Amino acid sequence: MANLRSTVIVKTDICGYTARVKKLSQSDLSSLLNEHKTFISDISTRNEGSLIKGEGDSFWLIFPSVTAAAMAALEMQQELRTQQSSKSNDERLAIRVSITLGDVLHQDKDIFGDTVNLTARIESVTPQDEIYLSQAAWLALNKAEVQTSFVNEFSLKGMSEPEKVYKVDQSYKTRIVENQAIIKADLRGFIAYQESNSIRDVEYLLTNFDTFEKNICEEYGGTIRSIVGDSHLLTFPEAHSALAAMESLCENWKLFIHG
Structure with a gap:
């Protein structure tokens, strides 16, 4: 009807x-x-x-x-x-x-x-x-x-x-995440690298950096809260897991750069 x-x-x-x-x-x-x-x-x-x-x-x-x-x-x-x-x-x-x-x-x-x-x-x-x-x-x-x-x-x-x-007009409310260790990671010298290398090389660098951070978050129970260029904000439920994750990230990144 x-x-x-x-x-x-x-x-x-x-x-x-x-x-x-x-x-x-x-x-x-x-x-x-x-x-x-x-x-x-x-x-x-x-x-x-x-x-x-x-x-x-x-x-x-x-x-x-x-x-x-x-x-x-x-x-x-x-x-x-x-x-x-x-x-x-x-x-x-x-x-x-x-x-x-x-x-x-x-x-x-x-x-x-x-x-x-x-x-x-x-x-x-x-x-x-x-x-x-x-x-x-x-x-x-x-x-x-x-x-x-x-x-x-x-x-x-x-x-x-x-x-x-x-x-x-959308207002973005502050989100409270309690009892978390906060890590901010970025690439030293990234701007200079970006200016002197091809877009393909820059994308390759950022893709690997993203992959490493996703892997450590999966392994140590972390969460990537935001990504702006080469800068990442991550949180972990415990300080010791955040430190272990950063040690792993730095070690893997050194091997990647050396390779």
């Missing part, structure tokens, strides 16, 4: 999905999509939303209010960053989110109409790690709960008039 009603729509999409698919086996791809669907669905449910349908790496959801939708989208973005804090930008999963509000036709557990089309068009201009809203959604948003800023006015395909688009 079909019915028309005002609805808040959210569309999520994995950025760079096509490039990631080429590197995955069918089994790994299936696991990735199933895990991501569960991730999106669980956060939506916690914020009173519901999953309508999935299209590969994209998911369509509906919410009772724009504010609830924006809070869910914020949770998705922040939780993804937390889960992948030890991964480089090339390795981590990133999504973009679009939110709209308007009259939507609900039929056979699916949604149709101009608002659905607008959601897809806005999603197409949304950068990774961002949350964009249509003007109607922005007007209905509780500005005291969610901070936003104006992005631009877009002439979107299939839309008769330009659409003013806004984005959610």
Whole structure:
């Protein structure tokens, strides 16, 4: 049975999905999509939303209010960053989110109409790690709960008039990690090396440095918290394990450089 009603729509999409698919086996791809669907669905449910349908790496959801939708989208973005804090930008999963509000036709557990089309068009201009809203959604948003800023006015395909688009200003909350030994490791003379060597050599150097740090974290129970260029921030549950890990890293790095 079909019915028309005002609805808040959210569309999520994995950025760079096509490039990631080429590197995955069918089994790994299936696991990735199933895990991501569960991730999106669980956060939506916690914020009173519901999953309508999935299209590969994209998911369509509906919410009772724009504010609830924006809070869910914020949770998705922040939780993804937390889960992948030890991964480089090339390795981590990133999504973009679009939110709209308007009259939507609900039929056979699916949604149709101009608002659905607008959601897809806005999603197409949304950068990774961002949350964009249509003007109607922005007007209905509780500005005291969610901070936003104006992005631009877009002439979107299939839309008769330009659409003013806004984005959610994401605040990055401090995360407290208790009772951890902290290590900061970087490469001495890296800037000089970078300026005097090819990009291929620099990438080779950084790749090996990343590999060594991942290995010691696995062996000594550590976690890579952030990576900025050649600088890594790591934590360990015990000081002695942090010292042992650093001794191992230094020894392996000396052998690598000598080789």
